[in-house]
Amino acid sequence: MQREALLRIGCAAGFSGDRTDAAEPVVDALIAAGGPAVLIFETLAERTLALAQLARRDHPDGGYEPLLDDLLRPVLDRCLRSGVRIVSNFGAANPPGAARRIAALARELGLREPRIAVVSGDDLSGDMHRDMLRQAIGPAIDGLKIVSANAYVGAETIADALAAGADIVVCGRVADPSLTVGPALAHFGWARDDWDRLARATMAGHLLECGAQVSGGYYADPGFKDVPGLAQLGYPIAEIDADGHCVITKPPGTGGRIDAHTVKEQLLYEVHDPAAYLTPDVVADIGEAAVTELGTDRVRLSGVRGHRRPAELKVNVCHxxxxxxxxxxxxxxxxxxxxxxxxxxxxxxxxxxxxxxxxxxxxxxxxxxxxxxxxxxxxxxxxxxxxxxxxxxxxxxxxxxxxxxxxxxxxxxxxxxxxxxxxxxxxxxxxxxxxxxxxxxxxxxxxxxxxxx
Incomplete structure (x- = not known):
């Protein structure tokens, strides 16, 4: 990869159960644009991992994204042939199982063997972690029948896997924006305490992470906030530069809209403090961020600042x-x-x-x-x-x-x-x-x- 070039990252899913036909237009647009590109699928929510762990009780080889085949089958060949890397948290409760299924799918399609990296370490549900959780939660944990316990880990291991030559990176519970930060970190070679650049990539990932929300999906309110072509929404693509600033766009010919309004709504979505958005990678500050329309369905985000990452990681325990x-x-x-x-x-x-x-x-x-x-x-x-x-x-x-x-x-x-x-x-x-x-x-x-x- 040329580190001075733009990195394009397209998102083709915003949660488990999202549309399965979103990836093809995104991949086509990434290939047509040329240059380094990554396709991400964000398929976890707060309780998705617990449901995945319950699924493993009946099917030990399962526990990963149930729509994995439907998401990847239409685009796996094109991604491998064109060098579009794939990064996702669709491993859920069983990242190794998801990786094995992807390998089997590649064989079924007659494709070359992809280099698939599996990220581990987020799962804290084992007995070895019980004392850690007891210190964090208190003695009340002893009365809980724990189904899952997962830390929101960051982007560094994703970056390491990509730097080591991974075509596909399969994760469990990484923080949603980290799916974008990891590829940017690997591509541009930023220092891992370059807080401003990490924060900018984090907010690019935040704009991508919910899929078509930023393309007008969650924005649509007929007669008040009209969105054309809602049935054929284009999922978003971020063009990230060497300083971490990004332009948000979508595949040409797809429905939806990307403008200052849709970007601002998604920018503030689930952000408890605009001056201190906490993630495992960095504390992002959008207090002086600028959202600028560059043209039809092209919006630039700049002015994001970053601060030292938190000393602690968030853990969700489902019971x-x-x-x-x-x-x-x-x-x-x-x-x-x-x-x-x-x-x-x-x-x-x-x-x-x-x-x-x-x-x-x-x-x-x-x-x-x-x-x-x-x-x-x-x-x-x-x-x-x-x-x-x-x-x-x-x-x-x-x-x-x-x-x-x-x-x-x-x-x-x-x-x-x-x-x-x-x-x-x-x-x-x-x-x-x-x-x-x-x-x-x-x-x-x-x-x-x-x-x-």
Whole structure:
């Protein structure tokens, strides 16, 4: 790579379950532009790792991104032939398993053997880490049935893997912006305490990390903030220069919009303090950042400053938290809302020994409701003619939780009149505890997949 050249990084996923057809236009644009390029997939959220660990209980070889094949199959050949490197956290709870699956996919497609690096060290769920977590959380941890515990690690190990010649880097829980910082760090050879450049690359990664949000997806609000071609959104590409400044764009001919408004919204997304955005790599300061439109779907971010990285790393600990039972039933026609409210009252009375119910009248009060039911109680009975009643219960015992579904089903004939379309479910619930641990207690490394046929 020529270190003076721009580095282009395209994002083709912003969470697990994102669209699987986003990568092809991004890869086409990266190849057409020429020069060094990286494709990233960001597929983790706060509880995705816990769900992945639960998946491994039934399928020990699983636990990585379930859409891995769908994400990579359309573009793997083009990336390997053109030198577009791939970096992702789609390893989730099983990065080695994801790497093995990618290798198998390459064989199935008749491709050359990619050099696949696996990043490890973020998983702190083992017994060897229990004392560390107890010091961070306190004795309450002893009462938790831990499903997953992962540190948000940074970009350095990604950079090391790329510098060692990786075509593909598979990670678990790295911080979202680090998927961008790692390639930039490897490409430009920045010092690892070059806080300003690291901060600029971090904010470039922050703009990319949620996929099509910055392209107008989460921005769209018809009649107020219109976005063309929402069904065919183009996912973003960052053009990063040697000082870390970036231009955000998207593939030509794709839907969506990238302008100062969409960039500013994403820039501030989930940033608790614009002057001190904490990441494992750096503390980024966007207090004097400048967002400049350069042309259609081209926006430059500059003026970001950086400060010394935190001495601690964030850890999310997910644990078993009982069972969530849900039931729904619809009421329509005259007095539908009154009948739905009566059904809720019946359920509250019959299930009061199990604890409080969450009650939503979808179409009347749901998103703006509350677990205590105060929002619904304070609202006078209206004349809604199409109401979906949803009730939910959290309970430590599965058998008790399952009773909710039976009671909702019984409303068919036990009344009120005219209920229909019952759906019920019971599923395990996860709780989350976040803490900080000393950085030096978390060691990351990378290892290349050993090929065997």
């Amino acid at each position: 078993e938290s009982g069972w969530l039972a849900e039931g729904e039933i619809s009421y329509a026609g005259p007095r539908a809302e009154a009948r739905a409210r009566l059904a809720a009252d019946v359920l509250r009375e019959r299930l009061q020994a199990l604890g409080p119910l969450r009650v939503d009248l979808i179409g009347v009060t749901s998103v703006l409701g509350d677990d205590a039911g105060l929002a619904l109680a304070s609202r006078p009975v209206g004349d809604a003619r199409d109401v979906r009643l949803r009730v939910a219960l959290n309970h430590a015992d599965r058998g008790a939780a399952e009773r909710l579904g039976r009671e909702v089903t019984a409303l068919y004939t036990c009344g009120p009149a005219g209920g229909g379309g019952v759906r019920t479910s019971v599923r395990p619930r996860l709780g989350t505890v976040s803490c900080l641990v000393p950085r030096q207690q978390v060691t990351t490394s990378h290892e290349f997949l050993s090929w065997s046929r």
